[in-house]
Amino acid sequence: MTQQRRSWPFSAILLSVFGVALACIGAFFMFLRPPLLPEDMRLIGLSLAELQAGQPRMVASLERVFQVLGGYAAASGILTVTIAATSFRRHDRVALPGVLAAGVASIGWMVVVNFVIGSDFRWALLAVAILWAASVCLFVVELRQAAMRAGGIG
Secondary structure, eight states, rough: OOHHHHOOOHHHHHHHOOOOOOOHHHIIIIOHHHHHHHHOOOOOOOOHHHHHHHHTTTHHHHHHHHHEEEEEEHHHHHHHHHIIIIIITTTTTTHHHHHHHHIIIIIIHHHHHHHHHHHHTHHHHHHHHHHHHHHHHHHHHHHHHHHHHTTTTO
């Protein structure tokens, strides 16, 4: 194995950190997130007692929904780490559109919605999104640098 294959470009490191963060968000949703947060109650405009009186099964249903959502977020994080360790690390160009689209659809949209609703978690989620965006930007820079070293155009 050559030194080139063993090295981790900074873009792949950042994408791996993002993937771990996404998997941790998923674990939070699966195991720790209550069905309704204080911000949810503010958004709904009802107390928990009022909601349970009018919709007694709502809380149990939301708990299951968030567990499923968490599983998908954890799986996305695991797959992101895998992409970072393989395609991103090797600077395979085919990885870029997939990572770009997946990031926009996952953490990008999550951040937008959390800012729209004024979530207490919006700034933490933005920090996670910045990891993803920085990894994508660095990937492009690294591709261009490699092309310049090879005598081509980026």
